[in-house]
Amino acid sequence: MKTRVSVRNVLRLGAVLLLTGTATTWVLTGAHRGWSRTTVTEMQTDEITGIEYPVHRDGFVAGVEFLGGGVLVALALAGMSFLKRPVPERSA
Amino acid sequence: MKNPVLSSLTFAVALGAAAVASHAAPLSFDFKDPKGVNNVQFHLDAPLEAISGSSNGISGQINFDPAKPAATTGRIAIDASSLTVGNSMMKDHLHGSNWLDVAAYPEITFEATRLAGVRTEGDKTQADVTGKLTVKGVTREVTVPVVFTYLPGKLGGRLNKPDLAGDLLVLRANFTINRSHFGINPGQMGDKVAESIDLSLSIAGAAPKA
Numbered sequence: 001m002k003t004r005v006s007v008r009n010v011l012r013l014g015a016v017l018l019l020t021g022t023a024t025t026w027v028l029t030g031a032h033r034g035w036s037r038t039t040v041t042e043m044q045t046d047e048i049t050g051i052e053y054p055v056h057r058d059g060f061v062a063g064v065e066f067l068g069g070g071v072l073v074a075l076a077l078a079g080m081s082f083l084k085r086p087v088p089e090r091s092a
Numbered sequence: 093m094k095n096p097v098l099s100s101l102t103f104a105v106a107l108g109a110a111a112v113a114s115h116a117a118p119l120s121f122d123f124k125d126p127k128g129v130n131n132v133q134f135h136l137d138a139p140l141e142a143i144s145g146s147s148n149g150i151s152g153q154i155n156f157d158p159a160k161p162a163a164t165t166g167r168i169a170i171d172a173s174s175l176t177v178g179n180s181m182m183k184d185h186l187h188g189s190n191w192l193d194v195a196a197y198p199e200i201t202f203e204a205t206r207l208a209g210v211r212t213e214g215d216k217t218q219a220d221v222t223g224k225l226t227v228k229g230v231t232r233e234v235t236v237p238v239v240f241t242y243l244p245g246k247l248g249g250r251l252n253k254p255d256l257a258g259d260l261l262v263l264r265a266n267f268t269i270n271r272s273h274f275g276i277n278p279g280q281m282g283d284k285v286a287e288s289i290d291l292s293l294s295i296a297g298a299a300p301k302a
Contacts, residue, residue, distance in 0.1 A: 034179075035182065038180050048249050
């Protein structure tokens, strides 16, 4: 028995994966509520003076526009999966 | 025959004069930091967005006498192009002509003019420092609470050079300025870029001994 992969199911699966992936990335990179960042800052302390100072390194921190964009695209994919496909007319 | 009393008195006077002379002149502390630890952090909290950043492009000189801290003078400068935030596009905007315009105004400076409310406890001296703060070409008089921590003989340890003699002076200050007072895009975008900027300065200067 052949198994047909429904376009609807692909769209819905894509939507779920995108939503899950986006939300997971956002949470794992610190649930940052500002814009996405391209550097990560770590505070260190100078032993002699006691001064706390920031050390920057390259790194991605997902922001709200990353989360929002992922949610919107996922909703669009899910919405498309509910559209009716035009049924081709059968010739007599 | 020498008078022993006169000799002792002469020696005591000479010793006392040497002690006074060693503390008579203030020490000059250079705040250019080879370790890159000296930093100023800033924070703006607007209704729609919180912005945090920092700079370690700090230089300057402070003349500080541990025996007379009220006579402290000096000037601190921040390289405006070293101010950074975590988003590269936001950093470009920060440096641009609408905001700090670092190309036209490369330095932010503070020149101390007087100290008040000076109180010393141990190696720490607290004071309200009044001076001229210049940002984006606009100079205003501000008063900033500062904590000075004088660390004699600690320079060598900080630079991992035990043979290097010298003292350290650590300055810490937390204060707030209003960006409109300095012509930084006044009255614009207040929902995303707060008018109040919270500043936190932590810097250490070195005074090597010959």
